Amino acid sequence: MASRILASTTESGPFLSLARSVPGLAFLSYPGCSTFASVASSGLSPYKPHEFESTNIVRKKGQDVLHDPLVNKGTAFGIAERERLALRGLLPARILSMEAQVNRIMEDYQYGRDYIDPVNVKDEGVTKEHVRKWNVLQQLQDRNETLFYNMLLNNFVDMAPIVYTPTVGWACLNYHKVYRRPRGMYFSSEDIGEMNAMVWHWPENEVDAIVVTDGSRILGLGDLGVNGLGIPIGKLDLYVAAAGFHPTRVLPVVIDVGTDNEALRSDPLYMGLNQPRMTGARYYEVIDEFVRAVMGRWPRSVLQFEDFNMANAHPLLHRYRDHHMVFNDDIQGTAATALAGLYGALAVQGKPVTALKEQRICVVGAGSAGMGVVQMIAQGMRKHGLSEEEAQARFWINDKDGLITSKRDPAATMDVVKPFARKVEEDVEGERLLDVVKRVKPTVLIGLAGVRGRLFTSDILKAMGETNEQPIIFAMSNPTSRAECTAEEAQKHTDGRAIFASGSPMADVEMNGRTLICSQANNLYMFPGVALGARLGATHHISDNMLMAAAEAIPTLVPKSDLDRGCVYPSLHRIRHISCRVAMAVITMAYEEGHLHNPRAVAALKQGDDALEDWVVDHQYVPEYRTLIELPQGVME
Numbered sequence: 001m002a003s004r005i006l007a008s009t010t011e012s013g014p015f016l017s018l019a020r021s022v023p024g025l026a027f028l029s030y031p032g033c034s035t036f037a038s039v040a041s042s043g044l045s046p047y048k049p050h051e052f053e054s055t056n057i058v059r060k061k062g063q064d065v066l067h068d069p070l071v072n073k074g075t076a077f078g079i080a081e082r083e084r085l086a087l088r089g090l091l092p093a094r095i096l097s098m099e100a101q102v103n104r105i106m107e108d109y110q111y112g113r114d115y116i117d118p119v120n121v122k123d124e125g126v127t128k129e130h131v132r133k134w135n136v137l138q139q140l141q142d143r144n145e146t147l148f149y150n151m152l153l154n155n156f157v158d159m160a161p162i163v164y165t166p167t168v169g170w171a172c173l174n175y176h177k178v179y180r181r182p183r184g185m186y187f188s189s190e191d192i193g194e195m196n197a198m199v200w201h202w203p204e205n206e207v208d209a210i211v212v213t214d215g216s217r218i219l220g221l222g223d224l225g226v227n228g229l230g231i232p233i234g235k236l237d238l239y240v241a242a243a244g245f246h247p248t249r250v251l252p253v254v255i256d257v258g259t260d261n262e263a264l265r266s267d268p269l270y271m272g273l274n275q276p277r278m279t280g281a282r283y284y285e286v287i288d289e290f291v292r293a294v295m296g297r298w299p300r301s302v303l304q305f306e307d308f309n310m311a312n313a314h315p316l317l318h319r320y321r322d323h324h325m326v327f328n329d330d331i332q333g334t335a336a337t338a339l340a341g342l343y344g345a346l347a348v349q350g351k352p353v354t355a356l357k358e359q360r361i362c363v364v365g366a367g368s369a370g371m372g373v374v375q376m377i378a379q380g381m382r383k384h385g386l387s388e389e390e391a392q393a394r395f396w397i398n399d400k401d402g403l404i405t406s407k408r409d410p411a412a413t414m415d416v417v418k419p420f421a422r423k424v425e426e427d428v429e430g431e432r433l434l435d436v437v438k439r440v441k442p443t444v445l446i447g448l449a450g451v452r453g454r455l456f457t458s459d460i461l462k463a464m465g466e467t468n469e470q471p472i473i474f475a476m477s478n479p480t481s482r483a484e485c486t487a488e489e490a491q492k493h494t495d496g497r498a499i500f501a502s503g504s505p506m507a508d509v510e511m512n513g514r515t516l517i518c519s520q521a522n523n524l525y526m527f528p529g530v531a532l533g534a535r536l537g538a539t540h541h542i543s544d545n546m547l548m549a550a551a552e553a554i555p556t557l558v559p560k561s562d563l564d565r566g567c568v569y570p571s572l573h574r575i576r577h578i579s580c581r582v583a584m585a586v587i588t589m590a591y592e593e594g595h596l597h598n599p600r601a602v603a604a605l606k607q608g609d610d611a612l613e614d615w616v617v618d619h620q621y622v623p624e625y626r627t628l629i630e631l632p633q634g635v636m637e
């Protein structure tokens with residue numbers, strides 16, 4: 001071994017002379033330093049000019065390569081390097097040239113975040129202030145996750161709209177421009193046959209929660225391909241902050257099967273496969289292999305499906321839900337959230353939960369979210385005594401072609417919709433929303449269509465106000481640009497009598513000296529706690545009854561004083577507590593259904609609510625600094 005070592009990151013000037021003049025001195029420069037050390041120790045001259053050309057050979061693997069600025073090439077790593085350096089799965093599929101990478105950074109260098117189309121920013125209901133804050137938090141997350149989560153948890157109401165909707169929508173639209181380093185895993189249809197090996201490139205042996213998207217329906221923004229990864233990242237930020245999952249044990253994933261978004265595909269900065277979206281059996285083959293691979297390595301993990309398009313969302317849920325702890329947030333999380341909100345709204349009206357079965361409910365949007373909501377509310381109505389047919393008859397469902405009736409072509413109607421199609425004598429198939437509202441006089445109007453242009457027009461809102469003392473109006477589409485109406489519009493056209501909630505946060509409305517509350521009807525009330533309950537309880541799967549129990553838990557957390565102000569949901573200031581209660585509801589229902597497989601959860605449950613709550617809280621990650629070194633006994637940190 002060399003007895004004396006000189007280390008430097010530069011190879012010039014005085015260092016080189018010194019290296020040459022001292023016999024036996026090993027000169028360490030990066031990379032390729034080991035060559036010098038061994039040359040020196042062998043007794044040969046330490047200096048051979050060509051050896052100062054770095055050897056380029058990297059001994060690291062996986063994330064250690066990506067996180068080493070001296071060797072990292074990011075999306076420019078070629079296929080062979082990705083293979084040999086265990087990078088497959090850690091980078092998006094498309095290989096970018098250095099020139100493309102330069103262009104991405106140059107735009108930022110020249111114009112800052114302003115180059116990211118300010119019109120687009122405004123259009124999405126996101127301000128420049130949102131973008132600035134997103135940037136600050138994203139950089140912090142890359143530097144220091146403990147600090148990031150400490151801030152997010154302690155400023156949840158202020159910061160959730162930055163890491164989550166609506167700003168996350170903007171981040172997804174611009175992901176190919178704002179991308180700086182990878183986060184999470186990337187699988188693609190090119191990886192068929194390789195996924196079982198690729199999952200081992202992820203450095204963590206323990207993963208408790210995975211959120212996966214195929215980017216096909218990102219919020220109401222459509223097909224964004226791999227740009228959609230922003231959503232699993234944002235959701236898992238909330239898993240950590242809101243529910244207390246450990247940040248090293250959550251895994252965001254995007255599955256790249258191409259995109260039908262041609263503008264994105266042809267953008268030189270886009271990082272996904274340059275192919276149309278894959279469909280049919282081959283698509284399911286990709287997803288099956290992915291599920292097998294992640295569940296093979298992390299069998300105790302919860303797997304949340306997020307923002308899959310309508311054609312695949314239901315089939316995928318049913319494909320896996322009996323075999324793994326799988327749930328679809330858009331179908332089930334949204335459904336439980338909407339039901340919880342309806343119970344909350346009834347409480348605001350001073351009515352009992354049983355009044356659910358008296359509601360006439362008009363739903364706009366018959367996709368994953370809309371039909372999930374309809375099914376769960378119907379299940380709630382059945383619980384309160386209605387037959388299946390009676391419950392179905394309390395819904396009027398509208399899609400892009402208007403009111404759905406039994407006259408609709410069955411081939412063009414999803415199976416989940418058919419039982420709710422109006423069974424009518426008169427021909428009202430395709431009736432316009434305004435006419436439906438005027439004719440039916442619904443007590444509840446729910447929007448989950450996800451389209452631009454306010455679907456709840458002033459006439460529709462006025463009609464709701466004319467027939468209801470306190471109309472219940474939930475404009476649940478995200479992000480803000482896709483909401484069916486604003487809180488202000490809802491209140492203005494109903495003389496301030498609406499019980500209103502929106503999917504993305506909106507400000508309360510000041511009217512005639514009163515503050516009219518805008519609640520946030522978003523599945524963030526559900527998914528962190530549902531996953532926490534399932535993971536802690538080892539529930540094997542996630543049943544509809546568990547989600548129903550979670551939905552019923554939420555309204556009990558709204559204090560009377562908040563109900564009097566018109567709040568439909570508990571305050572997000574208490575998100576940890578809310579997620580804990582949701583987790584407890586899931587655990588309790590799992591026990592009743594015989595699916596609570598963690599004996600410690602069973603033991604806590606049997607000691608009563610307080611003990612169960614303490615047990616759940618004990619398992620929640622707290623973002624505080626802990627010492628990272630072993631200290632001798634008696635030595636304080």
Ligand SMILES: NC(=O)C1=CN([C@@H]2O[C@H](COP(=O)(O)OP(=O)(O)OC[C@H]3O[C@@H](n4cnc5c(N)ncnc54)[C@H](O)[C@@H]3O)[C@@H](O)[C@H]2O)C=CC1
Nearest residue numbers: 219220310365366367368369399400449450478503522523
């Ligand atoms: N607040 C929340 O927690 C959640 C909100 N959402 C939002 O719901 C929206 C829809 O999501 P998915 O159901 O998954 O989408 P989807 O694509 O599965 O369904 C959209 C539905 O809207 C209908 N539609 C389209 N244009 C319409 C129009 N002009 N009038 C009436 N209906 C129309 C379509 O026919 C389809 O039935 C998105 O904006 C999404 O962000 C989804 C999940 C949770």
Ligand SMILES: CC(=O)C(=O)O
Nearest residue numbers: 219307330478522523
């Ligand atoms: C909130 C959510 O999951 C969505 O808008 O898709």
Ligand SMILES: [Mg+2]
Nearest residue numbers: 306307329330
């Ligand atoms: Mg979603």
